[in-house]
Structure formats: C-alpha cells, structure tokens
Amino acid sequence: MRPVLEIDGLSVEFASARGPVAAVNDLSFAIGEGETVALVGESGSGKSTAAMAILRLIASPPGRVVKGRVLFEGVDLLGLSPADLRKVRGDRIGMIFQDPMMALNPVYTVARQIAEVLEVHRGLAGRAALDEVVSLLRLVGVPAPETRAGQYPHNLSGGMRQRVMIAMALECKPRLLIADEPTTALDVTVQAQVLRLIEDLKSRLGMSVLLITHDMGVVSQSAHRVVVMYAGRKVEEGATRDLFAAPRHPYTQGLLRAARRARADDGTLWEIRGTVPSPHAMPPGCGFAPRCDCARAACAAAVPELTRTADGHEVRCIVAAEGAA
Amino acid sequence: MTAPVLEVVDLVKHYPVRRGPFEPRKIVHALDGVSLTVRRGETLAIVGESGCGKSTLARCLLRLEDPTGGTIRLHGADITSLDADAMRPLRRHVQIVFQDPYASLNPRWSIGTLMADPLRLHTKLSRAERRVRAAELLAIVGLGGEFLERYPHELSGGQRQRVAIARALAVEPDAIICDEPVSALDVSIQAQVINLLMRLRREFGIALVFISHDLSLVKHIADRIAVMYLGQIVELADAAGMREGAKHPYSRALFAAAPTVDPVPGVSCEAPIGGDVPSPIDPPSGCRFHTRCAFAKDDCALTAPSLRAVEGRSVRCHYAGELDFARWAGGSS
Numbered sequence: 001m002r003p004v005l006e007i008d009g010l011s012v013e014f015a016s017a018r019g020p021v022a023a024v025n026d027l028s029f030a031i032g033e034g035e036t037v038a039l040v041g042e043s044g045s046g047k048s049t050a051a052m053a054i055l056r057l058i059a060s061p062p063g064r065v066v067k068g069r070v071l072f073e074g075v076d077l078l079g080l081s082p083a084d085l086r087k088v089r090g091d092r093i094g095m096i097f098q099d100p101m102m103a104l105n106p107v108y109t110v111a112r113q114i115a116e117v118l119e120v121h122r123g124l125a126g127r128a129a130l131d132e133v134v135s136l137l138r139l140v141g142v143p144a145p146e147t148r149a150g151q152y153p154h155n156l157s158g159g160m161r162q163r164v165m166i167a168m169a170l171e172c173k174p175r176l177l178i179a180d181e182p183t184t185a186l187d188v189t190v191q192a193q194v195l196r197l198i199e200d201l202k203s204r205l206g207m208s209v210l211l212i213t214h215d216m217g218v219v220s221q222s223a224h225r226v227v228v229m230y231a232g233r234k235v236e237e238g239a240t241r242d243l244f245a246a247p248r249h250p251y252t253q254g255l256l257r258a259a260r261r262a263r264a265d266d267g268t269l270w271e272i273r274g275t276v277p278s279p280h281a282m283p284p285g286c287g288f289a290p291r292c293d294c295a296r297a298a299c300a301a302a303v304p305e306l307t308r309t310a311d312g313h314e315v316r317c318i319v320a321a322e323g324a325a
Numbered sequence: 326m327t328a329p330v331l332e333v334v335d336l337v338k339h340y341p342v343r344r345g346p347f348e349p350r351k352i353v354h355a356l357d358g359v360s361l362t363v364r365r366g367e368t369l370a371i372v373g374e375s376g377c378g379k380s381t382l383a384r385c386l387l388r389l390e391d392p393t394g395g396t397i398r399l400h401g402a403d404i405t406s407l408d409a410d411a412m413r414p415l416r417r418h419v420q421i422v423f424q425d426p427y428a429s430l431n432p433r434w435s436i437g438t439l440m441a442d443p444l445r446l447h448t449k450l451s452r453a454e455r456r457v458r459a460a461e462l463l464a465i466v467g468l469g470g471e472f473l474e475r476y477p478h479e480l481s482g483g484q485r486q487r488v489a490i491a492r493a494l495a496v497e498p499d500a501i502i503c504d505e506p507v508s509a510l511d512v513s514i515q516a517q518v519i520n521l522l523m524r525l526r527r528e529f530g531i532a533l534v535f536i537s538h539d540l541s542l543v544k545h546i547a548d549r550i551a552v553m554y555l556g557q558i559v560e561l562a563d564a565a566g567m568r569e570g571a572k573h574p575y576s577r578a579l580f581a582a583a584p585t586v587d588p589v590p591g592v593s594c595e596a597p598i599g600g601d602v603p604s605p606i607d608p609p610s611g612c613r614f615h616t617r618c619a620f621a622k623d624d625c626a627l628t629a630p631s632l633r634a635v636e637g638r639s640v641r642c643h644y645a646g647e648l649d650f651a652r653w654a655g656g657s658s
Contacts, residue, residue: 042511043482143600157601158375187374187538189598192582214512217541217584244586258512259586261545268523269545271516275481 002074003030004175004208005054010068012046012053015061021279023049025232027068031176036202036209038223038240040216040255044276045229051180051212055089073175091121094169098181100161104153110137111149114168121172136167141197159190166197173205180212195222216259220244228252231277231287234306238313248313248320251288286317294319328401330500330532331363331386331419337394338381338556342606354605355381356392357556360632363500366530368523370547370564372537372579376602377553379536383502386534387419388412400499417447420493424505426485430477436463436488437473443495462491466521483514490521500532501525508539519546540583544568552576555605555613562638572635572645574598575614612642620648 012024024046031037041047052058054070056077070077077088089095097103105113114133118124124132130149137145140163153161162182169177179198183191199222202209211223219226219240226243228236228251236249247253254272262270274291277283283290289299298318306314307321315321338356343349356378363369363386371379384390385397388404397405399418407415423429430439440459444450450458460470466487477485486506493501503522507515523546526533537543543550543564550567552560552575560573571577578598598617603609609616615625625643635645642648 042513159601187602188540188582188584189374189578190601191584193599195584215584216512216586220586220588221584255513256586258516261516261541268520269516271520272513273517275483275514276511 003032004035004073005031005210006069006071007050007054008069008071010050010053010070011066012049012058012063013066014063016280018280020064022066022232022282023063023279024053027229027234029227029234029237031208031210034202034206034208035225036211036223038211038213038219038226039229040213040219040226041229042214042255042276044231044279046232047212047229048180050229051095051178051210054178054210055093055095056085087121090117090169090174091172092174093176093178094172094174095178096162096165096169096180096182098184100158100165100185101153103165104161106153109150109152110156110164114149114164114171117168117171132171133167136171137164139201140164140167140170141193142167157190158186159194162186162190162194163197166194166201170201170205174207176208176210177202178210178212181214182211183218184213184215191218198222216244216256228255231282232279233287233303233316234314235288235316236314238311242311242313248309248315248323249288249317250292250294250319254291328398329362329364330400331534332361332398332401333382333386333395334360334398335395336360336382336385336392336397338378338385338390339393351606354556354608356385357608359395359553359556359558361551361558361561363532363534365499366526366532367548368526368533368535368546370535370537370543370550371553372540372543372550373553374538374579374602376555376605378556378605379553380504381556382553383421383504383534383536386502387416387421417496418498419500419502420496420498421502421504422486422489422493422506425509426482426489427477427509429489430485432477434476435473436475436477436480439477439488440473440492440495443492447496458495462495463488465494465525466491481514482510483517486510486518487521490518490525494525494529497529498531500534502534502536504536505538506535507542508537515542540580541585544580552579555602555608557613557641558632558639559614559641560638561632566636566638570650572638572640572648573614573642574618574620574648574650577650614642620644 008028010024010027013020013022027050039047053065065078111130111133114136115129118129118132133149134145137148142148142160142163183194186194213219223240226238226240227234230251236252247256257270258272264270272291277287283300285300285302286304289295304316304318306316308314336356336359340353340355341350342353359382373379385392392405396403399415437459440462441455444455444458460473463472468487507518510518522533525531535543535547544567547564549563551558554575560571560576571580600617603616611626611628612630615621630641630643632639632641
C-alpha cells in the first residue's frame with residue numbers, strides 16, 4: 001500500500017549572518033492511510049521546520065529546501081506550481097497550529113474565515129456556505145454554533161478557538177492533517193477534549209495525522225508511530241508501544257526517563273546533562289554525543305548511519321546498533 | 326512553634342471591570358476566601374487551570390496586589406495594608422521566579438549588572454563586594470564566572486532561568502514563589518532546574534511556592550498540593566494523599582485529564598468533565614463547580630460548600646468522601 005505522505009531525504013537550511021545553518025538534515029519517514037505519526041523533539045530539533053516544509057510554508061529567504069522530496073499521494077509537493085500547490089493546501093492537507101489566536105484573523109467573524117476556505121476550494125457561497133459553517137462548528141463540538149459563527153476570535157475561549165481552527169482544517173475533508181503542537185496552549189481538561197475530537201474526526205473522515213509535539217504523554221495517547229528528532233536529524237523511529245517500552249537511542253531513553261519524572265540514585269529527578277548544541281556549533285559526529293553517557297571516540301568521528309532492526313525499528317546510534325546486532 | 330513564613334486568611338481579590346462605555350461596572354472574582362499557610366522549607370504546589378486565580382494569589386503573597394479583603398501575614402506580622410515604603414525592607418523575605426526568563430531579565434543588562442541590582446537595593450555591599458557575591462551566587466546555581474560578562478540573549482532558556490533563580494537568591498529569601506518556572510523549558514532541561522530549586526530548599530531551608538499547571542510534575546516534587554478553581558481552593562492535601570486519589574470531583578478530573586507517558590490499560594485519560602471554566606465575572610451560584618460536575622445534586626447550586634476536613638485533607642464539596650469515582654471513565658487514575 002502506498003503511504004499517504006512520504007518524506008524522502010528532506011534537508012532544510014536557513015541563511016544566517018554566520019553562514020547557512022542546517023535545521024533539518026536528511027529526514028525520511030512515511031505516514032500510512034489512517035495512521036497517526038508523532039514527530040517528537042525539543043526546541044531546535046527541526047520538527048516544526050520539517051512540518052512547515054511539507055506545505056512549503058518556510059519563508060525563503062532565509063529558509064531553503066536544499067534537497068529531498070515530499071511525496072503526497074505520489075506527487076512531489078516541492079515541484080508543484082504555486083497554483084497547483086494551492087489546490088492541495090487547505091483542501092487535501094489541513095493544518096492546525098499551536099496558537100489559534102495567531103492563526104485566526106482578528107477582524108473577521110468566525111463564519112467569514114471558515115466560509116473563505118469553502119469558497120476557494122468548493123465554490124460554496126452565501127446561504128449554502130453559512131449552513132456548512134454551522135454544521136462544521138457543530139461537528140467540532142462548538143455549543144450554540146449559530147451564535148458563535150457571527151462572533152470574532154476574541155469572543156472565544158482558547159479551546160473554542162482551537163475548535164474553530166480544526167473546523168477550518170477539516171472542512172474539505174483532507175487526507176492528511178498536520179497538527180503542530182495543537183494542545184500546548186490549552187488547559188489539561190480542554191486538551192483532553194481537543195485530542196479526543198481529533199481522534200474522533202480521524203476515524204470518521206478516515207484521514208492520516210502528523211502530530212508535532214514535545215509532550216510524550218500526548219504521543220503515548222494518540223500516535224501509532226513515533227519519529228524522534230534531535231538537532232535536525234531523525235535519531236529513532238518505531239511503533240509507539242515498542243518505542244515507549246524499549247527505546248534504543250540514548251536520547252529517547254533520556255527523554256522518556258525525564259518525562260516519567262524518574263529519580264536518579266540520589267533521589268533527585270533524572271536529568272539529561274548539558275544543553276542542545278547551538279546550530280552554529282554542531283558537533284562533528286553524533287549530535288547527542290556531548291550529552292550522552294554511552295558516547296565513545298567513534299561517536300564524535302562521523303554522523304552515525306540509521307540502522308534498521310528486524311521489527312522495523314530504526315535508530316541512529318552506533319552503540320545501540322551494536323546491541324541490536 | 327515558629328510562625329509560618331507566609332499565612333493568608335480569607336483572602337479576597339476583586340477587580341472591577343467595565344466591558345464598554347455604557348456597560349455596567351462588573352466584578353471579576355479573582356480570589357474569594359483563600360486561606361493557606363506556607364511553612365518553613367516546604368514545597369507547596371498551587372495548581373489549577375487558567376483563570377483559577379493562582380497567579381493573582383502569587384501576586385498577593387508578594388504584595389504586588391492590594392487584596393480586597395482578608396489578611397496576609399509574613400512571619401506572623403500583618404502586612405496586608407503596609408504601604409510601598411513599609412514593604413520595601415520586607416521584600417527580601419519573599420522572592421519570585423517567573424515563567425518566562427526571556428521576559429523577566431532586562432535584555433540590555435549584562436548578567437553581572439542583573440545580579441548586582443538586588444544586592445545594591447537590599448545590602449550595603451560595595452561595588453567590588455557585589456561583584457564577588459554575584460559570582461558566588463552564579464556558582465550556586467551552576468553557572469561559571471564567565472557568565473557575568475554575557476547578556477541574556479547569549480544564554481539558553483535553562484541558563485536564563487538559573488540567572489533568575491540566582492537573583493532571587495541574592496537577598497537570602499525565606500520563600501521563593503515560582504510561577505510556572507519550567508513550563509517554557511524543554512523536558513530534558515526541566516529536571517535540571519527543578520533539581521536546582523530542590524537543592525536550594527534543602528541547603529538554605531527556603532520554602533517554595535510552586536505555581537503550575539503540570540500535574541505530573543507537582544505530584545512528584547511537592548509536599549502539599551492546593552487545587553484552585555474559580556478563585557477558591559477546592560482541595561488541599563499532602564502529595565501522597567493526592568497521588569492516592571483526589572477527593573474533590575474537580576481535582577479528580579484535573580489529574581485524570583493529564584496525559585501520562587504510560588497509560589494504564591483500560592483507563593482513558595479523557596477528562597470526565599466537559600465545557601470550559603465559567604467566567605469569574607459571574608461565578609456560578611452555590612458550589613462554583615456544579616455546572617460541570619457529574620455528581621451535582623440540587624443543593625449544590627443553592628448552597629456554597631465550605632472547605633472541610635475529609636479523610637486527612639481539606640475539600641470544598643458537600644459530598645466529598647461519599648462519591649463513587651469508579652463511575653467515571655478516567656476515575657481510577
């Protein structure tokens with residue numbers, strides 16, 4: 001079966017005063033039909049840049065896709081003309097962002113912003129568009145949708161705004177939803193509601209989801225598969241249950257231990273020492289080597305290759321690869 | 326027995342608001358009858374969703390806000406209505422670390438200048454002595470002397486938060502109020518900052534008031550946890566009791582909604598409550614949670630429950646202790 005989205009060797013760099021900086025390096029992964037894949041990493045890992053690059057939303061300059069392909073239903077999005085790309089964006093691929101207040105236009109009513117998408121992609125206008133807006137708002141669980149449709153973003157709570165964003169992303173029944181930290185700005189009880197809504201709509205509309213997040217709790221709850229990024233590179237990929245039960249890369253192990261609030265021997269919280277390397281001063285070999293307890297001389301010599309184990313798990317670490325062999 | 330570091334009794338903070346030029350004046354009930362104590366050297370966590378009043382409470386504890394009613398005591402002395410001049414010498418007792426170290430450090434000051442500032446205001450040290458003390462303080466939070474010459478933009482988020490903590494430490498406080506101190510940081514860095522705060526508490530006996538929405542974190546680090554909803558404390562218990570299971574339906578739902586890394590099979594993390602927090606301008610009658618509570622009965626809308634002792638903790642619910650949480654999907658967390 002052909003995957004819905006296939007990212008193949010994607011590299012993105014940004015121009016800076018100190019020369020080009022690689023934000024994403026040789027990233028490859030695929031999302032199958034009806035699958036939820038989580039792209040996980042901390043700030044600077046390149047996860048959001050990768051997501052933006054899929055829809056060619058990276059401002060250029062300073063950003064530039066250096067190489068790679070983004071195959072959506074077999075077509076390379078990076079090669080499409082602007083007109084063809086517009087037909088995909090918001091229609092076949094929907095996107096929701098972390099901060100709905102930034103993504104919604106404050107001077108348009110809810111109805112007008114949602115109707116704009118309907119007009120562009122489905123040619124709906126007037127009464128027909130408004131009816132569709134109201135039924136969409138009802139679908140995403142907005143109470144009193146007729147009233148809400150006439151209101152402005154500032155009249156809505158954070159959870160309601162995120163629901164409006166989801167309604168906008170879903171109105172053309174996309175094959176793929178890209179959700180960049182969709183619940184980070186929300187309170188936990190509202191977060192639970194929004195995650196459940198996405199799950200619900202996913203099974204009803206049969207779409208695939210790319211979930212970008214730093215929250216391992218959200219990942220464990222929603223994703224089938226996890227791609228872990230560190231310093232611009234994929235360091236591990238595997239089925240969620242498998243990866244959470246037996247992480248192979250020392251970074252993934254550390255991340256999960258920190259997320260579980262595990263204790264060190266002296267009773268303090270377990271921590272990953274040091275900080276993420278600056279993109280201007282990337283270590284020559286494995287990006288995680290300076291913070292890694294298992295690192296040896298070879299780790300600093302060259303970037304480790306991705307190793308695939310029998311169960312389809314991938315890891316970029318020479319120590320883990322030896323253990324698996 | 327010594328007096329607690331901080332004590333608030335029946336604290337009330339109302340903000341008058343007017344939504345438009347012809348609209349009647351209304352009142353935001355940010356805090357309504359909050360009572361709690363901060364004991365020496367303890368970690369007290371205050372949790373709740375946005376708008377519950379936890380940050381207003383923090384600002385009142387620091388006397389950055391004038392409370393509308395109630396009493397605030399610092400080491401047993403009433404500071405509720407002291408003016409700015411009278412407060413100034415007392416400010417060194419209670420310090421604050423904010424969520425966003427990008428916003429709380431002046432970007433045009435070097436770390437050395439930032440560190441010397443509280444020392445200049447609160448001590449009689451000379452310029453040279455301040456410099457030495459600043460380096461000592463940075464060493465305590467794990468930063469080398471070379472940071473004195475740097476500027477905030479050259480530091481990572483975790484390093485900036487260390488500087489903010491070192492500044493709070495400069496005046497040898499008895500309590501540090503930490504308002505979401507790690508929520509802007511990556512999870513691998515969070516533990517470093519938490520461990521630092523915990524070490525300071527142990528070594529210097531500083532009480533920590535930890536304001537957070539991260540329930541998985543506070544369950545692990547706090548001695549006591551207060552859960553707030555719409556300006557009131559709905560449950561106050563020690564952390565072990567909270568880990569065993571909250572007794573108020575709201576705190577129960579809040580802890581159940583937090584996604585865990587290792588979900589228990591068969592238990593969904595879905596919040597057993599729907600809807601949004603009501604507006605603090607017109608809080609619901611009776612129990613403020615009754616509009617979202619699965620267990621609400623008729624009298625919940627009529628009479629407001631008071632905070633009462635239930636099984637070794639305080640709970641603001643008429644029916645606490647008799648509720649069957651097994652009815653909920655997420656109830657067994």
